[in-house]
Amino acid sequence: MKIPELRPIIALFVCAIHITDSARILGLFQFNGKSHFVMFEALLKGLASRGHDVVVVSHFPQESKVPNYTDISVEESLTEAVNSFTMDTALNFKYYNLLKFFWYDNYEFCKEVFEHPNIHKLIKSEEKYDLIITELFGVDCFIGFSHKFKAPLISMISSILLPWSNDRMGNPDNPSYIPSYFLPYTGKMKFHERLWNTLFTSAVKWGSYYFSELPTQELARKYLGEDLPPLNDIARNTSLIFTNSHFSITEPRPMVPGVVEVGGLHLKPPGKLPQNLEKFLNDARHGVIYFSLGSLVRGETMPEDKKRALLDAFSELPQRVVWKTDKFPGLPDNIMTGTWLPQLEIIILLGTCKIIHFRIIRLLIQKCLAYSVLVGRPEEKRPLGRPRRRWEDNIKMDLREVGYNDRQWINLAQDRDRCRAYVRVAMNLRVP
Numbered sequence: 001m002k003i004p005e006l007r008p009i010i011a012l013f014v015c016a017i018h019i020t021d022s023a024r025i026l027g028l029f030q031f032n033g034k035s036h037f038v039m040f041e042a043l044l045k046g047l048a049s050r051g052h053d054v055v056v057v058s059h060f061p062q063e064s065k066v067p068n069y070t071d072i073s074v075e076e077s078l079t080e081a082v083n084s085f086t087m088d089t090a091l092n093f094k095y096y097n098l099l100k101f102f103w104y105d106n107y108e109f110c111k112e113v114f115e116h117p118n119i120h121k122l123i124k125s126e127e128k129y130d131l132i133i134t135e136l137f138g139v140d141c142f143i144g145f146s147h148k149f150k151a152p153l154i155s156m157i158s159s160i161l162l163p164w165s166n167d168r169m170g171n172p173d174n175p176s177y178i179p180s181y182f183l184p185y186t187g188k189m190k191f192h193e194r195l196w197n198t199l200f201t202s203a204v205k206w207g208s209y210y211f212s213e214l215p216t217q218e219l220a221r222k223y224l225g226e227d228l229p230p231l232n233d234i235a236r237n238t239s240l241i242f243t244n245s246h247f248s249i250t251e252p253r254p255m256v257p258g259v260v261e262v263g264g265l266h267l268k269p270p271g272k273l274p275q276n277l278e279k280f281l282n283d284a285r286h287g288v289i290y291f292s293l294g295s296l297v298r299g300e301t302m303p304e305d306k307k308r309a310l311l312d313a314f315s316e317l318p319q320r321v322v323w324k325t326d327k328f329p330g331l332p333d334n335i336m337t338g339t340w341l342p343q344l345e346i347i348i349l350l351g352t353c354k355i356i357h358f359r360i361i362r363l364l365i366q367k368c369l370a371y372s373v374l375v376g377r378p379e380e381k382r383p384l385g386r387p388r389r390r391w392e393d394n395i396k397m398d399l400r401e402v403g404y405n406d407r408q409w410i411n412l413a414q415d416r417d418r419c420r421a422y423v424r425v426a427m428n429l430r431v432p
Helices: 003-019 034-049 087-091 095-114 117-124 144-146 191-224 231-236 276-280 302-313 342-351 360-371 389-399 406-412 416-427
Strands: 024-028 053-058 069-073 133-136 151-155 242-243 259-261 286-293 320-326 333-338
Touching: 024 034, 034 053, 034 133, 034 151, 069 117, 095 191, 117 191, 133 144, 144 191, 144 231, 191 231, 191 302, 231 302, 276 320, 276 333, 286 302, 286 342, 302 333
Parallel strands: 024 053, 024 133, 053 069, 133 151, 151 242, 242 259, 286 320, 320 333
Antiparallel strands: none
């Protein structure tokens, strides 16, 4: 056969090589937080849509088949996290409880997930993978699969960087100007704040090593073999970290090339609102208030007196209220409830978004910035260069804006009738 006759065959062969240029990717996510997985799922589905063969271990299998996306479900191994916290638990969630959740509780989650039959099958499998993707959270129990399958490791964080995540990438973490994830500081700290930030950051890293890394090392070797290298060594070979942050809505800080901010990765084209919810919102002539305590806290567990106070206040507002909670008796006509609400679609319909007194709201802020006008500022951290204000100061400023002397604000708060009158006036103020 002459060379000219071979050219079409060679061209087809080259095209075939290009078409099959895809990777086999294994994603492993032991934590059953739905708000976490929303971000991870966006990346995994994006990889699958580009022709990569994606296999995902998670608590959230797809409801319908997705091309190139294979689920290894462990959804029955843990109690559902969504709507699992009572109000009392949330109110008493202090530093100790939070760190216990990060280290001890997540370690227990790993133990349960490792016992799932599908994980046993994965451990015994001889499959080949080109890349491992895991969540970087409280414990690193699944990064040992990077060693088992001899594949590079990428980690994802559904929040800003955690204190123990910087060292594995050599990311700058100078506590003199980089505030800890757990502390309400900005980059401009006073001396006592820098001192406390330094001590706290060092203590948390020490705690992560002794209460997370060492126990998880034993757990991983139990299931993945005694020849498993130290998890710290595997972690230091992490190729890339994706963090759900962006300097425009968080504290700007130095990042090495191996740490990439992907805030807003989870955002997708909006879907359609349920018909009853869409009608409820469209018929609101005076606007809508969306009230949520997050995906974990069950609103119906709120103390009865607090719940009744909110219901009484909401019932007197001209606005309609959408409240993420289980339905309970005695709801006014202007309130609609739901256990899992389409936040993105609600925000798009409202057009503007003002967030007040939230603590963990990063996903919500990103939705507001992407699809609507964000007015006001969430009180997670104070703006740079401004003096710190206490929550009492915010109340006083609001009262002065409606013409009330702030000296008697406590008495006003205790006088329900007068308080409601001023709330009604404040609700009619134009947002600057």
